[in-house]
Amino acid sequence: MRKLKLFALPYILWMVVFTVLPMFLIVYYAFTNAPGNSAPTLEHFFKAIDPMYMKILLRSIWIAFLCTALCLLLGYPVAFLLARARNGAVWSLFFILPMWMNFLLRTYAWMSILENTGILNSLFVAMGLGQMELLYNENAVILGMVYNFLPFMILPIYTNLQKQDVSLLEAAQDLGCNGWRVFTRVTLPLSMPGVVSGITMVFMPAVTTFAISRLLSGGKFMLFGDIIEQQYLSTGNWNVGSMLSLIMLAIILLSMGLMGRFGSDTKDGGGML
Amino acid sequence: MKKKVSLVLALVLLLALCVPLLTGCGEQQTVLNVYNWGEYIDKDILTQFTEETGIKIVYSTFTSNEEMYAKLKAGGGNYDVIFPSDYMIERMAKQDMLHPLNYDNIPNITHIMPSLRNKAYDPGDVYSVPYMWGTVGILYNTSMVDEPVDSWDILWDEKYAQNIFMYDSSRDCFMPAMIKLGYSLNERSDEALQEATDLLIQQRPLVLGYALDDIQDKMVAGEAALALVYSGYVVGAVEENPDLAYAIPKEGSNVWFDAVAIPKSSKNYEAAEKFIDFLCRPDIALANVREIGYSTPNQSAFDQLTPEEQNNPVCYPSEEELARCDVYVDLGEYNEKYDDAFLRVKGN
Known part of the structure; x- marks a missing residue:
């Protein structure tokens, strides 16, 4: 046991230098003024809750919500088909493949499309048909975000569905359930942990999105x-x-806590990649 | 547990101590860190400089004055030579961030046009040597715009709804709005800023996008009819798409200067001055202006351009046109107010 802990040391060190220290710096910057003056101040907080910023914050949350819902709607059926397909693992490669390329490049590609x-x-x-206004609007942003984040929804659900015990489905059928009822009564409830981690994995990057929206x-x-x-x-x-950034962080923690509560309601985890 | 925490802390400290050691060794050769705008130099001259002087150059780029300033202000990066614009030189000089130049080490300064020296942003050229200059104006596609383009009003013309690109920087977007309202492009009053903000919010539905360097490619491709651009984009764009033309509106505009300066934090003042002198050498200045297509402040380099290049109204506008143009000055506390107002325009 002791030896195992030693192996974790490089990562702990890494985390202290590159996660914990920067975090302290952010908190320090958020509550102080100009370099050299370490007197605490709430000035930046009052500036940050300017209605302009709050409007943009609400918009970000709304867009992230929309993006997550669309990803779930599109992603679940795909994950379901993949899990049932004979060569699911091969097919799922097609969803991972684009992720080998940087998202900025793919976003630029969308621009030229x-x-x-x-x-x-x-x-x-x-x-x-004439020219249509496809780029330079809200819909283009949502399209870009759904495109970029969809794999993060599909993969956890797919992993979960794939691991489901087939005998449970057979039992349900033996007991007289038709296909739809097997899905709603057995498959769907059992896949909730996958869905929850999919939602978390899409919502987080969606709510903090930048660059995609600007481009x-x-x-x-x-x-x-x-x-x-x-x-x-x-x-x-x-x-x-x-x-x-702190406000953003607070929102993420809040929604993670909320999702965590959802997640723990359903038994045994899994699905998270 | 406590032991482990102190062990981690000790390791962090050790690491922190190692950093200066690592950078300290193996430095027999002088290294010059040059921080310039993207696509703003003939890269061959960098190797030429190293061949001639033995000084190695580490070259990196920025996309806006503000980005460069933010980085230097935060103490990030050890830069020896930077290329700020007029108002930024003024701001950095005010904040004691620049090193006064020693002209004994820059004999080639004599090639710089006297009319472009000793400007208001840096009286006496204490901190900077002009590198390039240009104007801000309207780049338009003659196959989409029939009428003559000679006024900022065209950027507010409903006819061109969703057909206008604006340059994504607060100063450059507010410039036409302020001028249209009859204010100076360096206006510092809350009422004027409010009026200009309203004017830009009114313009926003007509704007296809607020973009940066990609404006050039998009205009070449025919994405939009009109764009607010720096004159430097124009030469390359017109070469690729002859339908494009450039105009400096009659109400006046901005004339800007990008200059070379040395940040106070540099440790290589002498090598940096050597590099600045090198940039002022006529053959080097000529190579640079040929490569990037802006306007050179170097008289000897200008004399070597072809008459066609010299008479290009985009790069070298008439005296009368230039008389209408103003230089940006540092806005001081209004810098942030402009940025906030611009956010209000875009985020609306």
């Missing part, structure tokens, strides 16, 4: 992640940026 002079619109124009909306549609980035990189106000 959707833009006015892009692939889809050229096709529409050639077919006489696909042409900078017209900002999410909370974008304003944090802006505070650090262009406004140069690290204090407000840190405070906004």
Whole structure:
């Protein structure tokens, strides 16, 4: 046992230097003013709860919610089919494959597909349908996010469904359930841990999204992640940026706690990759 | 448990002690850290500099003055040569972030046009040497715009709804709005800022996107009819798409200067000055301006351009056009107010 703990040491060290210390720095920046002056202040908090920022925060949460719901709606059936398919593992590769490429590259690819002079619109124009406004709006952002985060929904559900005991399904059938009832009474309730971890894994990155939103909306549609980035990189106000990050962190912890409560209601975990 | 915590802390401290040791050794060769805008130099001259002087160059890039400033302010990166714009030089000088240049080490300064020296942003050229200059104006596609483009009003014309790109920076977006309202582009008052914000919010439904460097590619591809751009984008864009043209609106605009400076935190003042002198050498300045297509402040390099290049109204506008243009000055506490207002425009 003692020896095993020793193996964890490099990671603990890593975490202290790159997670815990930066975290303290963020808290420090959020509650102090200008370098050198360590008197605590709530100034940045009052700046951060400006209605403008709160509006963007609510929007981010709403978009993340929408994105998670869409991912679940699209992802569950896919995961179900994959789990039942004979070569599920091979097919699931197709969903992992795009993740081998950086998400920014894939987002840029979406831009050239959707833009006015892009692939889809050229096709529409050639077919006489006329140009459509596909890029530079909210829908493009949601599309980009669902596309990027869908694998994080499919994979945990797939892993869970795949591990389900077939004899349970057979038992349900023997006892007179039709296919639909087997699904709603047995498969679905048993897959809840997978669904919960899928939701967590999509909601977290969705609510903190930046860059995707800026690129696909042409900078017209900002999410909370974008304003944090802006505070650090262009406004140069690290204090407000840190405070906004803390608010984001609080929301994530809150929703994780909420999901955790959901998750623990259903028995035996699993599904989490 | 306590023991373990102290062990971890001890290791962290040890690690922290090692860092300066690691960077300290193996440094027989002088290394110069150059921090420039993206695509803003002829990379070949960097190797040439190393060949001539034996000084190694580590080259990195930024996308906005604000990004560069934020990084230096935070103490990140040891840069020896930076390329800030006019108002940023003023701000950094005010905050004692720049090293005064020793012109004994920069004899090639004589090649810089006298009319572009000693500007208000850096009186006496104490901290900076001009590198490139240009204007802000409207890049438009003549196959989509029939009327003459000569006023900022066209960026508010409903006819071009969803056909306009704006440059994604608070200063550059507020500039036309302020001028349209009859204010200076360096306006510092809450009422003016509010009016300009309202004007930009009014414009927002017409804007296709707020973009950065990709504006050039998008305009070449014909994504939009009009775009607010730096003159430097124009030469390359027109080469690729002859339908594009550039105009400096009659109401006036911004003329800007990017200059070379040395941050106070540099440890290689002399090598940095050597590099700045190298950049002022006519053959080097010529290679740079040919590569990036902005306007050179170097008289000797300018003289070696072809008459066609010299008479290009995009790079070298007429005296009369330039007289209408103003230089940005540092806005001080209004920097953040502009940024907040811009967020209000975009986040609406």
